Amino acid sequence: MSHELSELLPDELLERCRARAQGYDERNEFFHEDLAELKAQGYLRMFAHKNDGGLGFGLEQVAAAQRRLATAAPATALAINMHLVWTGVAHLLAQRGDDSLRFVLQEAVAGEVFAFGNSEAGNDQVLFDSNTVAQPLPDGGYSFTGTKIFTSLSPAWTRLGIFGKDSSGAEPALVHAFITRQTPGYTIKDDWNTLGMRASQSNTTVLHGAIAPADRVFRKLPVGPTADPLIFAIFACFETLLAAVYTGLGERALQLGVATVHQRRSQKTGKSYAQDPDIRWRIADAAMAMDGLYPQLETIARDVDHGVDHGGQWFPKLVGLKVRATETARTVVDLIIRVSGGSSYFAGSELGRLYRDVLAGMFHPSDEESAHSTIASAWLGPLED
Structure with missing residues (x-):
């Protein structure tokens, strides 16, 4: 983790967000305290240039921040994504010589929420x-x-x-x-x-x-598909930052699973469940799934930052990242619940909340059907009439 990221999201702030997340969920309440703290940290100014009062982050750094925040409060991170998508779009357009949304970055620095x-x-x-x-x-x-x-x-x-x-x-x-x-x-x-x-x-x-x-x-x-840079910028920021949130959610589920199986003990053997071969298999499955996701997220975000030309493969790469992140996180949470025992089924369980939160991933665009259609067309050509 970079020094900048640890300063922006120190452990103490994350613990406060995590502690509040349960109450927000139970009361069906907006994260006012989280938002106030994150604004004070400059979190909503990440994409603005340092000379303009921002933090000067690119998409790779913002995605890393969102992944870290989502380990504490996925719903907070998901909602803040919307502000970050607009400021990210303004940032990407400005990088490419288009200042039509410069006011978005200026107003974000001034405290506006998009x-x-x-x-x-x-x-x-x-x-x-x-x-x-x-x-x-x-x-x-x-x-x-x-x-x-x-x-x-x-x-x-x-x-x-x-x-x-x-x-x-x-x-x-x-x-x-x-x-x-x-x-x-x-x-x-x-x-x-x-x-x-x-x-x-x-x-x-x-x-x-x-x-x-x-x-x-x-x-x-x-009306219809267009090569306008606005569409690519929205798509790139939206899909990448969504993937970052669900990557962080899956990461936290794995952390909880590892801690839980060390704490639980078998009455039959007297050993911790971390010594049970079947449970070790499931934890390994979850870890391998997550290990494949981290570099994909980082590489795609970095390629957006650097203007890498993937041509007709850009949209398949972005939708593929989103689907892989949301589906991997869902699989990992399910694996971890299976090794964590019945306590995760009770109201107030963090893992139970992650199980409910992760299901939202299937409803964000692009859904699985759309993503598979996009990727198939990129590799096989369009369907014949």
């Missing part, structure tokens, strides 16, 4: 189409009407990125913009009562004529 209002129920086109109506206004702004789901950071965001479809012209266009907490015309539902990742408070957001002014409308793209 969130994603993109996901829509039933929209499997994700960023390539939208059910939200974007109505153009005479001054260049847009009015947005639609329903967005899984809006993490709902109690705390001050800037919400949204997009919708403008069908007023000859060709429909997808319009990307930001609104603020003070913008009229939206409602946040109190509907986040889930199995896991409860502290993220990813409530539904209903837009009913919310207006983004012209200076906060930052992209208009055609």
Whole structure:
């Protein structure tokens, strides 16, 4: 672990986050104290340049930080991902000479909290189409009407990125913009009562004529896949940071398993369960699975930072990382529960909470079906008509 990372996320801070995580989960409550401490550490300013008041981190360093935070509080890390994706996108675009989102980094340094209002129920086109109506206004702004789901950071965001479809012209266009907490015309539902990742408070957001002014409308793209750098930047940051969170979750489960089997003793043999051949096999399985994940996460994040040209393999690599991380973490948690005994089944168990939290991984884009389709097309070519 780097000195910078240990200073940003010292052990004492992680222990406080871990101690609070159980209460947030039980009360279905947002992580206000975690957020305050992390903001004070400069955590939300990681992607901004040091000369601008940030920490000057790249994606590899931010992913390492998120992996570490997720070992203590996965739901906190998952929600903060949304802010970090937007600041990461701004950072990657700026690296490539595009300053259209420079204000995101400036406002993040000033203390603003960014969130994603993109996901829509039933929209499997994700960023390539939208059910939200974007109505153009005479001054260049847009009015947005639609329903967005899984809006993490709902109690705390001050800037919400949204997009919708403008069908007023000859060709429909997808319009990307930001609104603020003070913008009229939206409602946040109190509907986040889930199995896991409860502290993220990813409530539904209903837009009913919310207006983004012209200076906060930052992209208009055609419907369907596009090579615009914005799409790659969102995808790269979103998938990599998701993978980092679930990697940290799996890492913590393995730590708990190792500690537990050393503590538990067999009444039959008098030895710790760490000496049981079957349990040793399961722990080894979990460790091998995690060992394959760490270098994949680090390498892909580093390649994004360095602008490595993977061409048509970039999207397969990113979706493959996300699916591998979420599925590996789920497998590891399951293995560890099997060696940890019935205590993990009781409310309040950290391992039981990780078991519930890890299930959320299958619902984040890209899902397994989409990922396999993307990767198959990259290697085999598209399906024939």
